[in-house]
Amino acid sequence: MTATGSRFPAGTFTPAPGVGRLGRMLFTHARVETSLTLRHGEQILLTLLIPIALLISLSLLDVLPAGEFESLPRVDWVTPRILALAVLSSAFTGQAIALGFDRRYGVLKRLSATALPRWLLVAGRLVAALVVVTLQVVLLGIVAALLGWSPSGAGTVFGIVLIVLGTLCFGALGVLLGGAMRAEAVLALANIVWFVLLLAGGILMAPATLPDAYGDLVVLLPSGALAEGLHAALVDGRFTAGPVAVLAVWTVAAGALATRTTKLT
Numbered sequence: 001m002t003a004t005g006s007r008f009p010a011g012t013f014t015p016a017p018g019v020g021r022l023g024r025m026l027f028t029h030a031r032v033e034t035s036l037t038l039r040h041g042e043q044i045l046l047t048l049l050i051p052i053a054l055l056i057s058l059s060l061l062d063v064l065p066a067g068e069f070e071s072l073p074r075v076d077w078v079t080p081r082i083l084a085l086a087v088l089s090s091a092f093t094g095q096a097i098a099l100g101f102d103r104r105y106g107v108l109k110r111l112s113a114t115a116l117p118r119w120l121l122v123a124g125r126l127v128a129a130l131v132v133v134t135l136q137v138v139l140l141g142i143v144a145a146l147l148g149w150s151p152s153g154a155g156t157v158f159g160i161v162l163i164v165l166g167t168l169c170f171g172a173l174g175v176l177l178g179g180a181m182r183a184e185a186v187l188a189l190a191n192i193v194w195f196v197l198l199l200a201g202g203i204l205m206a207p208a209t210l211p212d213a214y215g216d217l218v219v220l221l222p223s224g225a226l227a228e229g230l231h232a233a234l235v236d237g238r239f240t241a242g243p244v245a246v247l248a249v250w251t252v253a254a255g256a257l258a259t260r261t262t263k264l265t
Helices: 022-039 041-060 074-104 107-111 118-146 156-178 183-200 212-218 222-236 241-261
Strands: none
Touching: 022 041, 022 074, 022 118, 041 074, 041 118, 074 107, 074 118, 074 156, 074 183, 074 222, 118 156, 156 183, 156 222, 156 241, 222 241
């Protein structure tokens, strides 16, 4: 026996068994989720190629009504809306579909038997979504800059805050959808919601160009709030509390509901 009462001296058995550090587990889980997302061709198409194609085409072609933004270069008012689309694609549609099929194949059930806490399983997915959204924003920003985009410097920080909050909001909605329904239903519904919000959720069509009653309703949707908030920040260079409040309410509501409805299988 050693002086400390142990049969073996310290360091005899390495590595020492036990639960890993939460930060290390979160980093590893987020890294795996990010790599899995980037490996899927259909995810790359949805999260990157489609937004880039829309950014280029809508900036060069006069196919959408500009309304009160007619005096602005098209790329200036199109880019914030495409950034909102990128957040929707990654945080909501991509996460919902991935979660639905992970449940179908028993991935969540097996992960829940490990040392990973349940909250960390969700946090890892959200961190992965933030990483993918960051890559999207950088690439879309480069393409937009080549097209002549010049964002307002004063609103850049607020724009970043909105993108992070929008990612959390749509991520919570993605978990809500992907955690409660069968994988096939999630696949169909997530793509339908993406298409509806793209066309009628305040992303491509600004609320100012829509009928008054519907335009007022669209800004209460997370898609419309994010697109309008990014426009105010990156075009006008101003902070608007309305979009932040809308996104925060949707985030809290979706997160609270998802904790009650998410299933492991």
